[in-house]
Structure formats: C-alpha cells, structure tokens
Amino acid sequence: MSEADYSPQEIMTIAAARGLKNGTVCFVGIGLPSAAANLARLTHAPGVVLIYESGTIGAKPDVLPLSIGDSELAETADTVVSVPEIFRYWLQGGRVDVGFLGAAQIDKFANINTTVIGGSYAAPRVRLPGAGGAPEIATASKEVTIILKQSRRTFVEKLDFVTSSGYYESSQGNGRFRGRASTTVITDLGILTSVPGARELVLTSLHPGITVEQVREATGWDLRVAANLGATPRPTESELAVLRDLHARTAAAHGDSASSE
Amino acid sequence: MAELVSLREAITRLVPDGATVALEGFTHLIPFAAGHELIRQRRRSLSLIRMTPDLIYDQLIGMGCATRLVFSWGGNPGVGSLHRFRDAIQSGWPQPLEIEEHSHADMAARYQAGASGLPFAIMRGYVGSDLPKHNPKIKSMQCPFTGETLAITPAINPDVTIIHAQKADRKGNVLIYGIIGVQKEAALAAKSVIITVEEIVDALNAPPNACVLPAWVVTCVCEVPGGAHPSYAHGYYKRDNAFYKGWDAISRDRETFLNWMNKHVLSTADFADYRRSLEPGAKQGAYV
Numbered sequence: 038m039s040e041a042d043y044s045p046q047e048i049m050t051i052a053a054a055r056g057l058k059n060g061t062v063c064f065v066g067i068g069l070p071s072a073a074a075n076l077a078r079l080t081h082a083p084g085v086v087l088i089y090e091s092g093t094i095g096a097k098p099d100v101l102p103l104s105i106g107d108s109e110l111a112e113t114a115d116t117v118v119s120v121p122e123i124f125r126y127w128l129q130g131g132r133v134d135v136g137f138l139g140a141a142q143i144d145k146f147a148n149i150n151t152t153v154i155g156g157s158y159a160a161p162r163v164r165l166p167g168a169g170g171a172p173e174i175a176t177a178s179k180e181v182t183i184i185l186k187q188s189r190r191t192f193v194e195k196l197d198f199v200t201s202s203g204y205y206e207s208s209q210g211n212g213r214f215r216g217r218a219s220t221t222v223i224t225d226l227g228i229l230t231s232v233p234g235a236r237e238l239v240l241t242s243l244h245p246g247i248t249v250e251q252v253r254e255a256t257g258w259d260l261r262v263a264a265n266l267g268a269t270p271r272p273t274e275s276e277l278a279v280l281r282d283l284h285a286r287t288a289a290a291h292g293d294s295a296s297s298e
Numbered sequence: 299m300a301e302l303v304s305l306r307e308a309i310t311r312l313v314p315d316g317a318t319v320a321l322e323g324f325t326h327l328i329p330f331a332a333g334h335e336l337i338r339q340r341r342r343s344l345s346l347i348r349m350t351p352d353l354i355y356d357q358l359i360g361m362g363c364a365t366r367l368v369f370s371w372g373g374n375p376g377v378g379s380l381h382r383f384r385d386a387i388q389s390g391w392p393q394p395l396e397i398e399e400h401s402h403a404d405m406a407a408r409y410q411a412g413a414s415g416l417p418f419a420i421m422r423g424y425v426g427s428d429l430p431k432h433n434p435k436i437k438s439m440q441c442p443f444t445g446e447t448l449a450i451t452p453a454i455n456p457d458v459t460i461i462h463a464q465k466a467d468r469k470g471n472v473l474i475y476g477i478i479g480v481q482k483e484a485a486l487a488a489k490s491v492i493i494t495v496e497e498i499v500d501a502l503n504a505p506p507n508a509c510v511l512p513a514w515v516v517t518c519v520c521e522v523p524g525g526a527h528p529s530y531a532h533g534y535y536k537r538d539n540a541f542y543k544g545w546d547a548i549s550r551d552r553e554t555f556l557n558w559m560n561k562h563v564l565s566t567a568d569f570a571d572y573r574r575s576l577e578p579g580a581k582q583g584a585y586v
Contacts, residue, residue: 106477108530108532120324125403292540
C-alpha cells in the first residue's frame with residue numbers, strides 16, 4: 038500500500054467518524070464534520086443521531102448537504118424544529134453529546150477563531166464568516182471535536198480573535214451546565230486531545246507514516262506529546278469505499294464534476 | 299389585516315430609506331425576490347438584520363443599499379466567502395458598513411424576545427468568546443436565583459420583517475413548512491410584515507400544529523412564484539446549488555458583480571423577468 042492511497046481529507050474524515058458511536062447525539066456543521074458524521078452513520082454507527090442547526094433532528098441524508106438547511110435534511114429528519122428551539126431546548130438544554138466544529142485558527146487550549154485574520158477587529162486583513170452557532174456549541178456540548186488541517190498558519194501560539202472558547206472547565210457548579218468533558222482535534226497529521234486539568238492539547242495519536250517531528254513542525258507552539266503516543270489505524274478499504282461513494286453521490290446530486298470536501 | 303398587493307407596492311409602501319429591515323429564512327425560503335425589489339427601488343441607508351447574510355445581503359451590500367448589518371454568520375454556505383460583504387468590511391466598498399455581530403443562538407433569542415414583548419434576551423452564551431469585547435450590546439447579568447452569569451442582549455424589533463413562504467389563502471393567512479428557521483419570531487417581532495408566497499390558494503388545509511401566521515399579524519402578502527430562488531421552497535423547487543457556486547466568481551470582482559446586477563436585477567422589471575433573464579439562451583445571458 039502506498040502513502041498516497043488516501044487523501045488528507047479522507048483520513049481526517051475517517052478518524053473523526055470512528056469516534057462516533059450508536060446513539061451519540063452530534064451537532065454537525067457543514068463540510069468535513071458533516072461528511073464524518075454521515076460516514077459513521079453509513080458504517081459502524083447506524084444509530085448515530087445527527088442534528089443540524091437548521092433545526093433538523095435525526096437527519097439521514099443520502100447525499101451530503103451543501104448548506105446547513107438543504108431539503109434533504111428536512112425530508113430525512115425525525116423532526117424539524119425552529120432555529121430558536123434547536124439552540125434553546127436541544128443545545129443549551131444539554132442534549133448534545135458531541136459538537137463538531139471547523140476553524141480557521143486554533144490555539145493550544147482549543148480556542149478557535151472563525152472571525153478575523155490580521156489587522157484589527159474593526160479593520161481586519163481578512164474577514165471570515167464569523168461565529169454562527171460555534172460559541173454555544175463549543176460550551177454546551179458534552180464533548181467537542183474540531184477538524185482542521187494542521188500547519189503553522191492554522192495552529193498558532195496566539196489567536197487573532199477568540200470566537201469560541203476552548204477546553205472549558207465548568208466552575209459554576211449549577212448542575213445543568215457541565216462544561217465539556219473533552220476536546221478532540223483531528224488533523225491531517227494526527228489527533229490532539231485535551232488533558233483534564235492541564236488545559237492544553239496533547240498529541241495522542243499519529244496518522245500512518247507521520248512523525249512527531251512533522252507534527253511539531255506544523256504547530257505554532259511547543260507541542261506536548263503523550264508518553265503513550267498512539268497510532269491511528271490506516272483507513273480500511275471499506276471505510277474508503279463508503280466515503281468515496283458518498284462523495285460521488287453528492288457530486289452527482291449537486292451537478293459537479295469534482296467531489297465536494 | 300393582510301392586504302394582497304404586488305411586491306413592488308409592498309416595498310414602496312413599507313420600506314423607506316433608513317429603515318431597519320430583517321429578511322429571514324435559514325437557507326430555506328430566503329426572500330430573494332424582495333431583496334431584488336429593494337435594489338430595484340434603490341433603497342439607501344438600510345439597517346439590515348439577518349442571521350446568515352447569504353447571497354441576498356451580499357447583493358444588497360454590494361449595491362450600496364445598506365449602511366449597517368446585524369448578523370451571526372456571513373458566508374456562502376458550502377462554498378466560501380461572501381465577497382461583497384468582505385469587501386465592504388475590509389475596504390469600505392461601495393461604502394463603509396457598520397457591523398453588529400452576534401452568535402446564532404443569540405440572534406434567535408433576540409428575535410424571540412422581540413416577539414415576546416420583552417426588552418432583552420437571556421441565554422448561556424459567549425463563554426470565553428471575544429465577541430462581547432467588540433459588541434457593547436452583549437452584556438451579562440447574574441441569575442437572581444442561582445447566581446449563574448448569563449449573557450443578555452437587547453430584543454430585535456425590526457421596522458419591517460420580510461419572509462417568503464409556501465402559500466397564503468385569499469384572506470392572507472400564511473402557511474410555512476419544512477425548515478422554518480426563525481421566521482415566525484422575526485415576523486412577530488416586527489412593526490410590519492411583508493410575506494411573499496409561492497401561491498395564493500382557496501384553502502391552506504394546514505394540520506393543527508402547522509406553522510401558520512394569521513392574516514391579522516401580516517401587513518402585506520405578495521404572490522411571487524419562485525421568489526426564493528436560488529434558495530429553495532420545500533415542496534416547490536430545490537436549492538440551486540450551481541448558482542451558489544457560480545456566485546463565487548460573479549461576486550469576486552466589483553465590475554463583474556455590478557454588470558451582473560445591472561443585467562439581471564436593475565434591468566429586469568420584476569422577479570419573473572429576472573427568472574427569464576437566467577434561462578439558457580436568454581438575451582441577457584445566464585449566470586457563470
């Protein structure tokens with residue numbers, strides 16, 4: 038098997054999918070998170086529950102949605118509720134196990150930036166889309182999984198803007214609000230995990246063929262590495278086949294020649 | 299009580315320059331026809347409110363209709379940036395755009411507060427986020443019962459809320475189904491309400507728990523078939539994903555954008571004419 042028999046996107050998607058179990062309630066964003074959650078549903082976890090912020094609960098799309106509110110989601114959902122309801126009763130109410138997020142920048146505490154890059158908030162060099170549902174998904178979900186490609190540009194010592202807070206330990210002791218139990222960051226090189234108490238991400242798994250040195254090289258801070266560093270299993274033929282089939286169906290449905298990420 | 303009028307008349311009557319306007323629809327049922335009519339009528343200095351600005355506000359901002367934007371996520375879903383939105387914030391083109399930025403959960407809560415006649419919304423939000431440092435409207439208070447610190451933000455009460463729905467009956471009762479987003483709250487929070495619909499029918503035949511806005515909370519109903527294109531209307535037509543992807547190239551460059559808007563919006567009489575201008579082989583030329 039050659040190094041090139043899967044893409045960086047594919048191993049990120051597959052590694053994220055493996056973390057989801059039957060019955061896990063996932064609050065899912067568009068792009069890689071949506072691909073990963075649906076891959077889990079189509080492989081080892083048919084009973085995973087997908088919630089999209091458009092209000093679709095238990096969506097089972099046959100193709101990946103381009104937007105967070107495609108009709109495919111509404112047609113296959115167990116129920117469709119309003120946007121105020123999805124955020125109040127379902128997210129803030131503590132019913133989400135895993136919140137799936139993407140980001141433009143991340144720091145060692147898993148704070149993420151999706152707002153501005155460079156310059157100031159008022160006069161940014163690059164204006165990004167902004168918060169969306171992320172600030173509350175990041176703090177109200179029991180666990181958070183963040184998927185993004187690793188480089189010194191994205192894994193930075195200091196964020197230009199903290200849109201959504203990172204590993205958060207609840208100190209409020211009021212029962213309902215648990216803070217988040219754990220954070221997992223899945224990149225194209227490996228997996229970084231929160232360590233309770235340390236409030237800092239630790240490299241806990243390397244993808245096949247990747248070295249610790251490569252991961253350090255792609256990280257803008259002095260990266261901590263777990264003593265018992267794990268190895269991410271190679272994507273299996275069946276995982277790759279199901280994922281590629283999903284992308285092919287999606288591309289055909291959206292009228293593309295290339296598959297969407 | 300709702301009046302059945304043309305979209306042109308509704309906009310002329312209810313949306314003056316300088317108005318605070320919310321055009322809602324969460325990916326589904328985005329009121330594009332109404333957005334185009336605001337552009338055709340050359341509205342200026344609007345305060346625009348919308349959770350997801352989407353292409354509809356990219357067009358309004360790029361055409362110089364807005365001086366202020368209240369929002370929570372400004373991207374082209376699944377595609378990338380809203381180039382006109384970015385250009386306005388990064389370079390002040392075609393004019394400076396003041397922004398007021400929130401999260402989705404907050405915007406939804408603010409509309410709920412507005413619909414409920416309350417002065418502010420309360421939520422467990424923005425924990426650890428920098429947004430409250432840059433938006434003075436995001437404040438916090440302590441729960442008088444538990445002592446927990448919660449985020450509070452002022453209610454949204456637009457001068458006008460504009461939404462698109464599937465159907466209305468001849469009295470102006472409106473039925474909306476599928477992904478209903480925040481439209482009911484946005485409508486009930488507003489001083490006046492314009493609703494464009496796919497069709498006007500004799501009877502809605504709505505089941506008991508359906509999302510219906512009664513005629514007496516609606517100001518104007520306008521029949522505009524296809525009025526949500528390129529977004530979609532559940533039960534009528536699908537989202538035009540190719541248009542969303544094609545918009546990236548159209549909107550990236552100022553001149554290309556202005557030419558497109560001139561051809562398809564300013565030079566068309568109404569939304570039906572706009573739809574004809576997009577047909578393959580149309581004299582005005584199709585997108586992409």
